[in-house]
Every structure is written in structure tokens, then in C-alpha cells.
Amino acid sequence: MTGKIQRSVYLVGNPNSGKTSLFNAMTGERRRVGNWPGVTVQKLEGITNTDLATLTICDLPGTYSLTPATPEEEVVLKTIDEAATGCIVNVVDIANFERNLFLTTQLIELGIRPVVSLNCFDSFTKAGGTIDLQKFSAYTCTTPFPTVARTGEGTKNLVEFIGQNAAGISSDAGNWLSLPSIWLDATEQALKSKGLRWDSATATQRYAALSDLIRLHPAQIIPELIEIRQNLAKKLSEGRERPVKTTDLACELASDRYRRIEKLIAACAVVPGKNIPAWQEKLDRVLTHRFFGLPMFALMMAWIFWTTFSVGEIPMGWMHSLVEALSDFVQANMQESLIKEMLVGGVISGVGGVIIFIPNILILFFWIAILEDSGYMSRAAFIMDKMMNSIGLHGRAFIPMIMGLGCNVPAVLATRIIDNRFQRLLTMLLIPLVTCAARLPVLVLLCGTFFPENPSMWMFSLFFVNLLVLIFLGQFISVIFKTTENSPFLLEMPPYRLPTPSSVFHMLYEKGAHFVEKAGTVILAGAIIIWVLSVFPREVPLSCDYEMQLTQLRSQEATDEVTAKIADLSHKRDIELLEGRYMARLGKFMHPVMAPLGFSWRETVSLIPGFLAKESVVSTLAVLYLPYSEHTGDAMRKTGMTPLTAFVFMTFTLLYIPCIATLGVMWRESGSTRFTVLCLVAYFAIAYGVSYVTLKIGTVLQGSSGMAWFEGMVIITVSLFAGWYLLKTFIVTISGSKCNSCASCNSCPTKSKQDCSGGCP
Numbered sequence: 001m002t003g004k005i006q007r008s009v010y011l012v013g014n015p016n017s018g019k020t021s022l023f024n025a026m027t028g029e030r031r032r033v034g035n036w037p038g039v040t041v042q043k044l045e046g047i048t049n050t051d052l053a054t055l056t057i058c059d060l061p062g063t064y065s066l067t068p069a070t071p072e073e074e075v076v077l078k079t080i081d082e083a084a085t086g087c088i089v090n091v092v093d094i095a096n097f098e099r100n101l102f103l104t105t106q107l108i109e110l111g112i113r114p115v116v117s118l119n120c121f122d123s124f125t126k127a128g129g130t131i132d133l134q135k136f137s138a139y140t141c142t143t144p145f146p147t148v149a150r151t152g153e154g155t156k157n158l159v160e161f162i163g164q165n166a167a168g169i170s171s172d173a174g175n176w177l178s179l180p181s182i183w184l185d186a187t188e189q190a191l192k193s194k195g196l197r198w199d200s201a202t203a204t205q206r207y208a209a210l211s212d213l214i215r216l217h218p219a220q221i222i223p224e225l226i227e228i229r230q231n232l233a234k235k236l237s238e239g240r241e242r243p244v245k246t247t248d249l250a251c252e253l254a255s256d257r258y259r260r261i262e263k264l265i266a267a268c269a270v271v272p273g274k275n276i277p278a279w280q281e282k283l284d285r286v287l288t289h290r291f292f293g294l295p296m297f298a299l300m301m302a303w304i305f306w307t308t309f310s311v312g313e314i315p316m317g318w319m320h321s322l323v324e325a326l327s328d329f330v331q332a333n334m335q336e337s338l339i340k341e342m343l344v345g346g347v348i349s350g351v352g353g354v355i356i357f358i359p360n361i362l363i364l365f366f367w368i369a370i371l372e373d374s375g376y377m378s379r380a381a382f383i384m385d386k387m388m389n390s391i392g393l394h395g396r397a398f399i400p401m402i403m404g405l406g407c408n409v410p411a412v413l414a415t416r417i418i419d420n421r422f423q424r425l426l427t428m429l430l431i432p433l434v435t436c437a438a439r440l441p442v443l444v445l446l447c448g449t450f451f452p453e454n455p456s457m458w459m460f461s462l463f464f465v466n467l468l469v470l471i472f473l474g475q476f477i478s479v480i481f482k483t484t485e486n487s488p489f490l491l492e493m494p495p496y497r498l499p500t501p502s503s504v505f506h507m508l509y510e511k512g513a514h515f516v517e518k519a520g521t522v523i524l525a526g527a528i529i530i531w532v533l534s535v536f537p538r539e540v541p542l543s544c545d546y547e548m549q550l551t552q553l554r555s556q557e558a559t560d561e562v563t564a565k566i567a568d569l570s571h572k573r574d575i576e577l578l579e580g581r582y583m584a585r586l587g588k589f590m591h592p593v594m595a596p597l598g599f600s601w602r603e604t605v606s607l608i609p610g611f612l613a614k615e616s617v618v619s620t621l622a623v624l625y626l627p628y629s630e631h632t633g634d635a636m637r638k639t640g641m642t643p644l645t646a647f648v649f650m651t652f653t654l655l656y657i658p659c660i661a662t663l664g665v666m667w668r669e670s671g672s673t674r675f676t677v678l679c680l681v682a683y684f685a686i687a688y689g690v691s692y693v694t695l696k697i698g699t700v701l702q703g704s705s706g707m708a709w710f711e712g713m714v715i716i717t718v719s720l721f722a723g724w725y726l727l728k729t730f731i732v733t734i735s736g737s738k739c740n741s742c743a744s745c746n747s748c749p750t751k752s753k754q755d756c757s758g759g760c761p
Contacts, residue, residue, distance in 0.1 A: 005053040009162055010083035012076060012107070013091030014100050015062030016494060018119040020044075021149035022091055023059040026159055050163030058083075064099075066106045066207060080112075081202045087162050090114035090142075091149075094124045094131070097271050101177075101261045104140070108177040109210070110203040113142055117158060121146040123495075127272040135268035141175045150500065176264050179210075180256065186213055186232040193224040214250040280496055287376065293383035301463070304367045306456035308360050308440075309448065315359035316444075323352035324630065342531055345626055350527025351519050353622030353632060354615045357441040361515055362508050364437065368405065369507040373499030377402065382493070391471060392478025397427045404434035406511065408662040412669055426477060428666050429679055432658035433470045433686075435463055437511070438518075438614035442653050445618055449633025450646040458647070466654050469690055518613060526609040526616040530623045533583035540580035546573040574627035583624065597652065597691050598645040607652075613659055644698040648691045655687035 013019040023029065027046030044059040063073040066080070090107060092100040107114055118124075118131070136144050143161065147154035179187065188198045190209040198206065213229055215221050221229070229246045236252055237243040244252055265271060287296055327348045334340040371377050384398040400414035411431045418424040435443075443462060447455035546569060553566050578584055586608075587601030594604040602624045609616035621632050628635035636646070657663070657680055667676040 004049070005163075006056070007053045007162070008056050008058065008083075008086035010058045010060055010079065010086060010088050011091055012060050012083070012088055012103070012114070013062060013117075013119075014064055014093060014096075014103060017062065017091045017093040017096075017100060018147075018149040019062060019091040020059055022089075022117060022119060022147065022155065023057060025147075025149050025152040025155040026055075027057050048159060050160055053163040055159065055162060063103065065103055066110075067211075077204065077207070080110075080207075081204050084112050084203050087165075088112060088114040089117055089158070089162070091117045091119050093120050094118045094129070094146075095120045095127070097124075097265060097269065098258070098261055101264070102257060104142075105177045105257045105261060108140065108142075108175060109179045110206045112203055115158070115162060116140070116142045116144040117147045117149075117154075118144050119147050119149050121154065122148045122151075124272070129270060129272045131269040136264075139176045139264055139268060176267075177260050182232065182235050183210075183213075183253065183256070186228055189228045190225055193222070193228070210253075214253055216247060216250060283496065284379070284493075288379050288383055293379075294387070297380050297383060300371070302456070302460050304364060305460045305463070307367070308363050309444070309456045309459070312360040312363045312444075313448075316356055319356040319359065323348060323356060326352070327630075338535075341535060342528065345535070345623060346528050346531030347524065349622045349626050350530065350619035351524050354441055354519055354523055354619050355516075357444050357618075358512060358515060360444050361437050361440055362512055364440065365406070365508055365511045366504065369504045370499050373497065373503050375494040375496045378493055387471070391430075391474025392426060393423050393474065397423065400427060401431060401434050404431045404436055406437055407514075408432050408434065408436050408658055409665050412662060412665045415669060425670060425675060426474065428670060429477070429682070430470050430474055432662055432666075432679075432683060433466060433473070433655060435466055435654050436614065437515075438659065439654055441615050441618040443650055445621075445633055446636075446646045446650050449637060450641075450643040462647075462650055462654060465651060465690070465694075469655060469686060473686065515615075518615065522613045523615050523619050526612055527619045527623060530583065530609060530620050533586065534578060534581055534623055536582055537580075540577050542573065542576050546570075546576075571627065578624070578627055596695075597648055597688070598642075598695055599649060599652075600639065600641070602639075603641075603649055607656065610653070611657060611660055614653070617653060644695065647698070648695045651694055652687045652691040655683065655690060657683045657687075 011019050011023055023044065023046060027048050029044075029046040046057045046059075048055050048057060058079075060076050060079060060083075061073065063076045065073075066077055068074040068077050088107065090104050092104060094100075104114070104116065116136075124131075133144050133146070136142075143165075145154055145158040145161070147158060149155065178184075184198075187206065187210050190212055191198055191201055191205065194205075194209070196205055196209075201209070212222055212225055213232065229249065233244045233246045233249060236249075287293060289296075327344055330340065330343050330348065334343070371380070380402065381398045388397050397415075397418060400411045400418075403414050404411035408431055411434070412428055415424045415427045415431070418427060443459050444455075447458045447462075451458040550566060550569055550573075553562055553569065556562050583605060584601060587605035590604050591599075591601040594607075602621065606617045606620040606624065609620050618632070621636070625632050625635035625639070628638055641649075658666075663676060663680065666679060667673060670676060
């Protein structure tokens with residue numbers, strides 16, 4: 001019995017064409033699907049089987065063309081030769097047929113015959129579109145398959161075909177999208193100047209020769225191609241009133257491609273017009289309004305934080321009761337030993353102190369999944385474009401930043417979608433200032449303990465302080481190191497859709513599984529290490545013989561008074577023991593550095609394991625405060641932590657150095673040790689400075705009115721920022737905003753650098 005054929009399949013397509021959805025449908029994987037370019041910033045691989053073959057499916061980054069404008073598009077170009085030896089599936093969003101076929105045309109021009117997935121076919125036909133698949137196949141020499149990747153419709157036939165056929169139809173006869181003879185002859189001559197032939201050249205060599213013909217900058221033009229370019233321009237000028245110049249060749253090739261695409265569509269398809277429903281236009285006018293768009297986004301985030309507390313409080317209580325029951329069970333059924341102490345004081349208290357926040361994290365990601373699947377997150381990126389501009393970036397930078405709400409590691413990886421190095425490094429610097437989900441347990445614990453009346457408002461205010469720091473730091477750096485380079489921000493505005501339960505469920509499953517996995521590895525290891533440092537050395541000098549006194553009390557009649565004395569004496573003994581152990585020594589050694597912020601040695605030392613995983617801050621506090629109370633928040637309040645100190649500690653936790661995984665990715669993506677070290681120093685300095693100022697302002701304003709001063713400070717800060725934003729927006733509106741892209745490039749036909757918010761004229 002012979003083994004199955006091993007075949008590599010590469011998915012290539014525009015951003016937001018449903019490429020990753022198709023990958024999920026073909027492989028059964030559950031990769032994140034988003035409505036913006038850049039979700040896939042590196043190759044993703046999965047495996048699927050047919051009767052005859054084992055297919056390795058590779059999901060390449062989304063790209064509008066083979067011309068690499070960003071690092072993610074370079075991945076596609078660098079992989080194209082490897083992909084040409086296997087099977088290329090070109091994912092075409094048929095609802096945007098003409099634009100998506102531009103990439104198809106480029107592939108066919110290089111001699112590649114992809115299998116074409118005509119995706120979003122249900123939306124196309126529902127809108128009244130039709131296509132003759134036989135004509136499309138005959139005119140393009142490809143094999144088309146109607147698919148609906150979101151539901152998996154049509155993917156089975158596509159996979160079975162790929163398993164039986166190595167590639168699509170390879171004949172060039174009658175291919176309407178191939179290079180015209182004039183262009184083909186010139187490209188063959190360009191290849192000969194390099195000692196190559198069209199028949200034996202690879203796809204990238206053919207692409208390079210074609211690119212050399214249409215270069216605009218004189219310094220990049222190869223001398224051997226000057227005559228070839230002139231002859232090409234002369235042939236293209238035949239029969240025209242205005243002669244074609246060599247500087248017009250790039251536009252001529254692009255225009256010719258679209259003429260071929262228009263001819264193809266006219267011959268085999270009826271494409272419906274873009275009939276946007278009236279309700280969607282009205283909703284967009286509100287959600288993307290220049291004045292109210294950002295406040296609407298802020299209100300949505302406030303709603304998310306409110307539900308994170310109010311709805312999550314009930315299941316969080318269940319989780320807390322479960323952890324307590326497990327601790328009581330171990331206490332009652334295990335003999336006294338070091339193992340028992342480790343299970344109760346290290347594993348259950350440390351890991352359990354983090355696990356109880358799973359409901360809150362799932363609620364947060366439930367709303368993020370809803371916003372993504374509904375199509376709103378792309379609108380959020382659009383309305384954030386102006387704010388990104390104010391810190392030297394554009395809307396594309398918002399994409400990795402909003403991903404940072406989940407985890408900073410993939411967010412830093414997503415900066416590959418930014419082609420300008422200065423902007424990419426600036427975005428990398430700012431991403432760790434975005435509050436990731438790992439910091440959420442700290443906020444939920446302290447906001448719920450010290451601000452029980454309205455924890456969601458305080459949590460939102462912390463995110464707001466976070467945002468202010470991010471904006472002012474970005475503005476400061478963009479002023480000091482000002483750059484005029486700015487690439488165009490291309491963003492697909494998807495139609496509003498009802499989120500699918502399966503998509504939301506799989507995102508929640510992925511995030512929950514990731515959190516539990518981290519709790520069972522990094523956090524567990526950190527909790528055990530903290531416990532070890534908290535129970536050794538075993539022999540600690542005590543102020544009195546507690547065991548003798550406890551023995552005397554236990555020999556007396558068990559009354560309420562005696563029981564209270566035993567509990568009080570045991571409590572004092574445990575605190576003295578903890579104060580004499582390695583963890584306390586380490587904390588007290590570091591405490592002078594953090595004392596100006598009002599932190600005790602326990603808060604100080606809890607920040608160390610937070611470098612491994614931010615959730616470990618809570619697990620460390622749970623271990624260190626266990627002698628005081630089983631509830632960490634109550635113990636912190638009993639030992640003297642005030643609401644002001646809690647707010648300062650949360651502020652510091654949000655801003656100080658990111659986890660080691662994020663720093664590692666920053667070092668790898670930036671390629672600079674110096675940049676990574678400077679970021680490390682900058683984060684600590686920013687966190688320390690902002691926390692110190694917050695503490696001093698709070699100390700000055702604090703009075704007999706309790707927390708009213710603090711609420712007033714938050715309200716004033718929010719009001720000042722909102723007023724600044726609205727005033728700035730009003731001034732820009734009155735004076736006339738400038739198109740950032742056209743101001744720094746030659747793409748604007750009028751060269752007037754005018755307002756191009758509605759597209760270049």
C-alpha cells in the first residue's frame with residue numbers, strides 16, 4: 001500500500017478577502033479572523049487530509065499586490081517561488097471582484113496558474129451577481145471554486161480538487177489576463193540582459209525583470225535597460241495622440257491590467273453595484289462621526305468595563321468559593337507536611353488567586369469578539385486615524401495597539417504591517433503601554449476591593465490615564481524625531497454582520513485556554529518559587545515561644561474567647577515567620593527604591609515575578625498576604641493600604657516594564673539591543689514618574705471629604721482631555737485638514753495637498 005501524496009498549498013489573497021477564514025475551514029484550525037489588514041503577519045500552517053493526499057495549508061499574509069509596500073507583503077513575494085512548486089489558491093473576494101483580480105492578474109503574468117477561490121459567494125449572489133464559471137475558467141486558464149469560507153460552504157470540493165491535482169490548468173492559450181505580447185517581449189529582453197530566459201526563469205526573476213522596466217527613479221534604472229524601456233514606450237505610443245514616456249510605464253502597465261480585468265468581468269460576470277443599506281449608512285454617520293466617533297468608542301469601552309465587573313462578579317464569586325473549598329479539602333484530608341503547605345500556600349493560593357478572574361477575562365474578550373465580528377473594529381481604526389496622526393503615526397498603527405488589549409506579544413508582531421521603520425519602532429515602544437489582559441486580574445482585585453461602590457469607573461479611569469501617557473509620549477517622540485514619511489493607510493470597511501456564535505465561542509475558548517495554560521505553567525512555577533522563598537529558612541527567631549502559648553491555650557476549655565486568642569496568636573506567629581524569610585529580606589532590600597510611591601515590601605517584591613507574567617503579581621500577593629487573610633484584597637486593606645496607594649500601585653503595574661516574552665519579541669522585531677534596553681529603562685522611568693506625581697497630587701488634594709477629591713480629579717482630567725480633543729478637532733475642521741498621504745507622496749493627481757478624506761480627486 002503506497003503512502004499518500006504530500007502536497008503544499010499556499011493561500012494568497014487581499015486583506016479581508018476571507019483568506020484566514022478559508023484556512024480555518026480547510027484545516028479545522030481556529031486562527032483569529034479580523035476585518036483589517038495585518039491579522040496574519042507571518043505564515044500560518046495547518047494540515048488536512050484527502051483520500052489521495054496530505055495537504056499542508058500555508059496561509060500567507062494578506063497583500064493587495066505583489067509589489068511589497070510592507071514587510072508582510074514581502075513575505076508573499078519571498079515565498080512565491082516556493083509556492084509555485086506546490087499549489088497556489090488565490091482567494092478572491094468576489095464581492096470586490098475587480099480589485100481582487102489585480103493580484104490574480106499579477107500571478108498569471110508570472111506564469112503561475114492558481115486555483116481560484118471565489119469567496120463570499122453568498123453575498124455576491126444575494127446582491128444579484130452572477131458569473132459563468134466555465135467562461136471564467138476558459139478565459140483565465142484557472143479552476144474557480146465558489147466558496148463561503150465563513151460557513152465552510154464549497155471548501156470540501158476545493159480541498160478534494162487540490163488533493164487530486166497538482167495545480168490548475170497550465171496552458172496559456174486564450175488567457176485574457178496574461179502579459180500582452182509587447183510587454184512580454186520587453187520582459188524577455190530584460191531577462192536576457194541578465195543572462196536569463198523566460199522559460200527557465202523563476203517567478204521572482206520574471207517579476208524582477210518586469211519591475212525593472214517600470215521603475216520611476218532614474219538612480220534605480222539599470223543602464224542595460226534604457227534602450228529596452230525606450231523601445232517599449234515607443235511601441236506603446238503607436239496609434240496614440242500623446243506619446244508614452246518611459247516615466248509613464250508603471251501607470252501604463254497598471255491601466256492595461258485593469259483593462260484586461262474589465263474585459264474579463266464583462267465577458268463572464270454580472271457584478272452588482274455597491275448598494276449599501278440605508279441603515280448602515282446612517283449607523284456609519286454616527287459611529288464614524290468626526291466629533292462623536294471617538295466618544296462613542298469611549299462609551300463602548302466603558303460599557304465593556306462595567307459588564308466586566310457587574311456581570312463577572314457572580315461567576316467570580318463561584319470561582320472563589322471553589323478555590324476555598326479545594327483549600328479546605330486539602331487542609332482537612334492531608335497530614336501536616338511540607339507538601340501540604342506547598343499545595344495550600346503556594347499552588348492553591350497562588351494559582352487559585354489568578355484563576356478566579358477567568359470570568360472577567362472571558363467577558364472582556366466576548367465583547368472584543370462581538371466588535372470584531374460585527375465590523376465595528378475597522379470603524380474604530382478609522383476614527384483613531386487622526387489621533388494616531390497626532391503622535392506621528394496613522395490608523396494602521398491602531399491595529400497592533402488594539403490587539404495589545406489581548407496580549408502585547410502578537411501586537412508587537414503585528415507591527416510588521418507598518419512599512420516605515422520609525423513608525424514601526426514608535427508603535428513597538430507604545431504597545432506595552434496598552435493594558436493587556438494579563439494586567440486585568442490586578443485591576444479587578446484592587447478596584448473591587450478599594451472602590452467597591454463603582455469599580456468599573458475606576459478601572460476605566462486607569463485605562464484613561466494609560467491612554468493619556470501613551471498619547472503624550474507619542475507626541476513628545478514624534479516632535480523630537482519628526483518624520484515626514486507616511487505610507488497610505490488602506491482599510492477595508494466590511495459590511496455590518498451579525499457575529500456568528502461559533503466565531504465568538506472559538507475566540508473565547510482560545511483566550512480561556514491560553515490563560516489556563518499560562519496558569520498551569522508560568523504562574524504555577526512563579527507561585528511555587530514565591531512560596532519557597534516565603535517558607536525558607538524554616539528556623540526564624542521569634543519574639544516569644546508561640547508554640548508553648550498555643551499549647552496552653554488549646555488545653556483550656558474551648559470558648560469563643562479562647563478560640564479568638566488562638567487565632568490572634570497564630571496570626572502573629574505567621575507574620576513574624578514571614579518577616580524573617582528570604583522573600584521578606586528581598587522585599588525589604590528593594591523597598592527603599594519603591595517606598596516613595598507608598599508601596600510596602602510585599603507590593604515591591606510582587607512586581608518581580610510580574611516580569612515573567614503580569615498575572616503573577618496577583619498570585620504573589622495572594623501568597624504573601626495569606627497569613628493576614630484568605631482574601632488578598634481584605635488583607636491588603638487590613639495592613640494599611642489606602643485607596644490612593646491602591647490606585648498608584650495599579651498605575652505603576654499598568655505602565656512598568658512588560659513581560660519578558662514581549663521584550664524578547666521587541667528585541668527580535670526591532671533587531672536592536674540598544675532600542676530594547678532603552679525601552680526597558682523608559683517604561684520603568686515613566687511608571688515611576690507618573691505614579692509619583694499621582695501620589696503627590698492625591699496626597700495634597702486628599703481631605704475630610706473622603707474620596708470626593710479623587711473623583712473630582714478624575715472628572716476634571718477627563719473633561720480637560722475631552723475639551724482639548726473637541727477644540728482641536730473643531731480647529732482642524734474650520735481650517736481645513738491636510739491629506740497626510742498626498743502631502744508626502746506624488747499620488748495626488750492635483751499635487752495640491754488638499755483634503756483627501758473622500759479619496760484623491
